[in-house]
Amino acid sequence: MHRENGAHYPKPTLTALVPYPKGALRVARRANGRSKSLAQFVGLSSMSDNWLIFIPTDPEALPSRAAADKAVELLKTFVPEAYEVLAKFSERTEFHCGCGNWSGVNCPKCGTDVEEWWKDAMDKAWESEFKNLSVTTPCCGHSTTLNDLNYVWPAGFSCFVLEAMKPNIRQTTAEQDQALSEALCLKLRKIWVHI
Numbered sequence: 066m067h068r069e070n071g072a073h074y075p076k077p078t079l080t081a082l083v084p085y086p087k088g089a090l091r092v093a094r095r096a097n098g099r100s101k102s103l104a105q106f107v108g109l110s111s112m113s114d115n116w117l118i119f120i121p122t123d124p125e126a127l128p129s130r131a132a133a134d135k136a137v138e139l140l141k142t143f144v145p146e147a148y149e150v151l152a153k154f155s156e157r158t159e160f161h162c163g164c165g166n167w168s169g170v171n172c173p174k175c176g177t178d179v180e181e182w183w184k185d186a187m188d189k190a191w192e193s194e195f196k197n198l199s200v201t202t203p204c205c206g207h208s209t210t211l212n213d214l215n216y217v218w219p220a221g222f223s224c225f226v227l228e229a230m231k232p233n234i235r236q237t238t239a240e241q242d243q244a245l246s247e248a249l250c251l252k253l254r255k256i257w258v259h260i
């Protein structure tokens with residue numbers, strides 16, 4: 066746990082701390098009580114890096130520790146040159162997106178670009194620490210969740226992430242993705258993260 070200014074926040078993780086392009090800075094300020102650049106906050110200077118991450122499609126879903134360990138070993142065989150492969154469990158729900166790959170967010174029902182509305186919706190959801198993700202889209206009144214919006218570059222909420230830092234591959238195959246899903250006994254969302 067990260068504690069500062071009397072507030073408890075989840076221990077910062079890279080992907081969680083770069084949750085969305087503008088709001089990310091607001092979250093970072095809340096998390097440490099003062100304004101800093103996101104790069105400083107996550108302990109990076111001028112580094113640029115890539116991560117390949119997999120999160121459950123269900124924000125509350127968790128694999129067993131044994132399944133997570135198995136998935137880590139499997140992913141290592143898919144990205145043998147990766148700097149690091151890890152499975153992370155978090156106490157609270159975190160938002161994961163492609164960061165530098167961010168490409169906007171649309172209504173899943175009518176396709177309207179809802180990014181401006183979404184920033185406020187994210188702030189509201191953050192007040193419940195992302196426990197309540199229910200939203201109604203402003204364009205067509207569609208009842209859905211923040212996890213089910215149409216993120217142009219994949220994004221989502223989870224308490225678990227399987228990640229490879231500097232994977233040094235272009236892409237995993239559909240068969241590899243399926244094998245990871247089976248190892249974890251979970252449906253997964255794949256996100257390429259660029260900082």
Ligand SMILES: [Zn+2]
Binds near residue numbers: 174176177
């Ligand atoms: Zn709509």
